[in-house]
Amino acid sequence: SQQGEEDPQALSIQEGENATMNCSYKTSINNLQWYRQNSGRGLVHLILIRSNEREKHSGRLRVTLDTSKKSSSLLITASRAADTASYFCATVSLIIQGAQKLVFGQGTRLTINP
Amino acid sequence: NAGVTQTPKFQVLKTGQSMTLQCAQDMNHNSMYWYRQDPGMGLRLIYYSASEGTTDKGEVPNGYNVSRLNKREFSLRLESAAPSQTSVYFCASSSEILAKNIQYFGAGTRLSVL
Numbered sequence: 001s002q003q004g005e006e007d008p009q010a011l012s013i014q015e016g017e018n019a020t021m022n023c024s025y026k027t028s029i030n031n032l033q034w035y036r037q038n039s040g041r042g043l044v045h046l047i048l049i050r051s052n053e054r055e056k057h058s059g060r061l062r063v064t065l066d067t068s069k070k071s072s073s074l075l076i077t078a079s080r081a082a083d084t085a086s087y088f089c090a091t092v093s094l095i096i097q098g099a100q101k102l103v104f105g106q107g108t109r110l111t112i113n114p
Numbered sequence: 115n116a117g118v119t120q121t122p123k124f125q126v127l128k129t130g131q132s133m134t135l136q137c138a139q140d141m142n143h144n145s146m147y148w149y150r151q152d153p154g155m156g157l158r159l160i161y162y163s164a165s166e167g168t169t170d171k172g173e174v175p176n177g178y179n180v181s182r183l184n185k186r187e188f189s190l191r192l193e194s195a196a197p198s199q200t201s202v203y204f205c206a207s208s209s210e211i212l213a214k215n216i217q218y219f220g221a222g223t224r225l226s227v228l
Contacts, residue, residue, distance in 0.1 A: 031215070040222075042219035042221045043206075043217075045218070092215070095215065098164055098165070099145035099164035100208065100217070101159055102147075103173075105156050107156055
């Protein structure tokens with residue numbers, strides 16, 4: 001079963017607006033990561049936030065983590081048409097000999113309208 | 115620098131046929147992973163290999179076998195394909211250097227089992 005629940009499942013906004021996606025999870029984690037997937041392509045890592053961090057920024061991306069609520073959010077500011085993609089949160093609870101077992105949510109499909 | 119390369123990109127099998135999906139990475143990563151992605155879903159871990167010579171089951175290992183041939187290559191085998199194994203398969207690799215543990219994904223193999 002999947003660890004994360006993402007909300008909303010689909011989001012459509014105008015170019016230039018901000019997009020916010022939320023992720024909830026069930027068990028304690030080591031870190032939480034966000035990935036982007038363009039249609040028909042593999043996943044690309046966006047940002048990682050550790051369990052002892054509350055907020056991280058990377059360019060137009062801002063991620064928050066609330067471990068008491070077991071939830072995270074991804075904010076994309078000043079959206080562009082190229083941001084159209086599916087976005088997945090993934091949690092890591094176990095790291096075994098350096099390998100991390102990612103557990104993915106079902107994703108949010110983001111559409112940026114020109 | 116090719117990153118993670120998967121072959122083939124597409125495959126159609128009949129029920130009961132066998133095949134091997136190939137994956138190779140050129141980033142000198144220790145850990146490699148196989149996931150499957152079903153429509154509208156996030157990725158689910160099938161098997162992973164923390165280092166050369168070791169493999170372990172993930173969330174959905176039934177019906178699959180893997181081989182970590184060397185540090186670069188990690189193959190996934192379907193011994194007797196079933197329609198339920200129709201999916202998109204992704205290989206990924208990661209390194210724990212600098213505690214990054216970011217996973218890098220291949221472009222995927224689209225498999226249909228008739």
